[in-house]
Amino acid sequence: MIVLSALGSRRAGRVIERNYRFYRRQWLMFASGLLEPVFYLGTVSLGISQLVGDVEGPGGEPLSYVAFVTPALLAVSAMNGAIFDATFAFFFKLNFQKTYDAMLATPVDPADIALGEIAWAQLRSGIYGLGFMVVMVAVGAVLSPWALLAWPASILIGFAFGAVGIALTSFMRTWQDLEYVSLALQPMFLCSTTFFPLSTFPRPLQLLVECTPLYHGVALIRGLTTGVVGLETLGHAGYLLVLGVGGLAVASVRLQRLMVR
Amino acid sequence: MTAPARRAFGYWAVRYQAVWRAGLVAGVVGPTIFLAVMGLGLGTLVDDQASSTSSLAGVSYLDFIAPGLLAATTLMTATGDATWPVMTAMKWAKTYQAQLASPLGVDAVLGGHLLFMAARLAATSAIFLAVMALFGAVNTPLALLAVPAAVLTGMAFAPAIAAFSALQDRDLGLILWYRFGATPLFLFSGAFFPLSQLPIGLEVLAWVLPLAHGVALCRGLSLGTLALVPALVHVVYLALWGVAGVAAARASFTRRLVR
Numbered sequence: 001m002i003v004l005s006a007l008g009s010r011r012a013g014r015v016i017e018r019n020y021r022f023y024r025r026q027w028l029m030f031a032s033g034l035l036e037p038v039f040y041l042g043t044v045s046l047g048i049s050q051l052v053g054d055v056e057g058p059g060g061e062p063l064s065y066v067a068f069v070t071p072a073l074l075a076v077s078a079m080n081g082a083i084f085d086a087t088f089a090f091f092f093k094l095n096f097q098k099t100y101d102a103m104l105a106t107p108v109d110p111a112d113i114a115l116g117e118i119a120w121a122q123l124r125s126g127i128y129g130l131g132f133m134v135v136m137v138a139v140g141a142v143l144s145p146w147a148l149l150a151w152p153a154s155i156l157i158g159f160a161f162g163a164v165g166i167a168l169t170s171f172m173r174t175w176q177d178l179e180y181v182s183l184a185l186q187p188m189f190l191c192s193t194t195f196f197p198l199s200t201f202p203r204p205l206q207l208l209v210e211c212t213p214l215y216h217g218v219a220l221i222r223g224l225t226t227g228v229v230g231l232e233t234l235g236h237a238g239y240l241l242v243l244g245v246g247g248l249a250v251a252s253v254r255l256q257r258l259m260v261r
Numbered sequence: 262m263t264a265p266a267r268r269a270f271g272y273w274a275v276r277y278q279a280v281w282r283a284g285l286v287a288g289v290v291g292p293t294i295f296l297a298v299m300g301l302g303l304g305t306l307v308d309d310q311a312s313s314t315s316s317l318a319g320v321s322y323l324d325f326i327a328p329g330l331l332a333a334t335t336l337m338t339a340t341g342d343a344t345w346p347v348m349t350a351m352k353w354a355k356t357y358q359a360q361l362a363s364p365l366g367v368d369a370v371l372g373g374h375l376l377f378m379a380a381r382l383a384a385t386s387a388i389f390l391a392v393m394a395l396f397g398a399v400n401t402p403l404a405l406l407a408v409p410a411a412v413l414t415g416m417a418f419a420p421a422i423a424a425f426s427a428l429q430d431r432d433l434g435l436i437l438w439y440r441f442g443a444t445p446l447f448l449f450s451g452a453f454f455p456l457s458q459l460p461i462g463l464e465v466l467a468w469v470l471p472l473a474h475g476v477a478l479c480r481g482l483s484l485g486t487l488a489l490v491p492a493l494v495h496v497v498y499l500a501l502w503g504v505a506g507v508a509a510a511r512a513s514f515t516r517r518l519v520r
Binding site: 026028029032033035036039040042043046047048050051052053055065179183186187190191195196200201 | 283290291294295298299302303305306307309310313316317322433436437440441444445448449453454458459460463
């Protein structure tokens with residue numbers, strides 16, 4: 001947090017407040033975003049889990065399929081929470097609605113905007129994460145007290161995706177460019193060991209999967225909910241943190257360049 | 262097909278010429294990723310489990326899921342083509358109104374757009390089947406009939422979705438359909454697992470909704486296990502939804518376009 005506040009000021013809070021006021025009238029849309037992973041979980045627990053036996057867990061020990069998939073869907077949920085506002089909505093506000101031009105007519109500066117939008121993405125991830133934590137307890141996928149840390153972990157995922165999303169979106173010029181976001185997210189959702197362990201992939205694909213941020217988010221949360229916590233846990237969290245801070249730095253510089261001409 | 266509807270179809274076809282390459286790439290990439298990840302990846306786990314063999318009637322998970330996904334994907338294609346495009350043509354771009362200013366009537370305007378949706382379904386389903394064949398998930402020539410079956414499945418939804426989209430004033434309704442309608446339908450249609458595993462209430466609900474019939478039809482054709490009577494039931498049931506959807510779409514288009 002110290003790193004973050006050094007990059008902006010407390011006026012970033014106003015940017016968050018703007019989003020809050022906007023979504024207060026769109027609460028149904030906001031809430032519905034939480035449901036998609038819940039539907040997937042329903043399919044897994046009612047259907048697929050009966051076709052699949054135990055799966056290799058993070059420590060190599062067998063894990064029920066529901067306990068394997070649920071933490072991954074928490075990570076997906078956190079990613080979804082951050083990504084829409086950081087990409088599609090951000091692009092719209094930046095280029096069409098001119099929301100940020102209006103903000104710059106006030107004491108808010110580009111760094112505040114970058115920080116505020118990323119913090120908002122984190123907040124939304126945190127809300128989705130918390131909602132999904134309740135579901136996770138309900139389906140009995142919490143196997144360790146470490147699982148309490150899965151909530152801050154979901155906020156960290158929101159930070160990483162929010163920051164990278166805004167940084168990348170600042171380079172996009174047309175709506176067609178944003179198709180790359182969907183193009184990247186769909187395979188990432190399916191492949192980040194969400195539905196089956198890394199060992200199922202051929203080795204070259206394993207290396208590719210290990211580079212993606214969602215993989216680290218999934219591995220982080222799965223380690224916590226199953227109580228397999230160690231140096232890798234810090235490694236996964238560190239990866240997301242570095243990604244987020246890097247994204248935030250790029251986003252601040254880019255917004256400065258785009259808006260202050 | 263009436264000549265005026267063909268005119269309206271021509272409009273959508275000409276517009277599509279600008280983006281058909283992207284459509285082709287998406288049509289190939291989407292099924293490839295899904296079949297690789299779910300069929301081969303998840304399939305490894307399913308096929309390792311001895312009891313799954315009996316649940317899936319002895320077929321591999323790839324063979325089971327591929328035709329199911331073929332049918333279920335038509336719901337997503339129909340949703341994509343009959344939501345925002347219809348609302349845009351009705352409310353924002355006023356394409357329909359422009360077409361009505363020509364000698365075309367409401368039936369031709371609607372018919373042309375639905376025809377275009379059917380053509381898109383035919384193209385995406387044929388591509389899907391080709392990808393299935395590359396994965397080795399096509400084992401009988403009967404599987405070729407899965408393409409018209411998939412078009413029928415998609416057209417059980419497209420007119421009804423168009424009827425709904427035509428009446429919307431904000432796109433919130435479309436988002437809600439996608440999240441609360443299409444997504445759960447897609448997941449609980451029997452594409453991913455046999456419906457008999459569901460609690461009885463949900464199983465009955467799944468069979469009332471048309472997608473389960475499309476999945477069963479495509480799967481039966483692709484595996485070559487389809488008996489005549491169930492096949493007819495599936496076809497007639499899907500067609501009924503399509504006909505009812507067209508009636509609903511006519512009503513909502515007329516209400517919006519003719520004052």
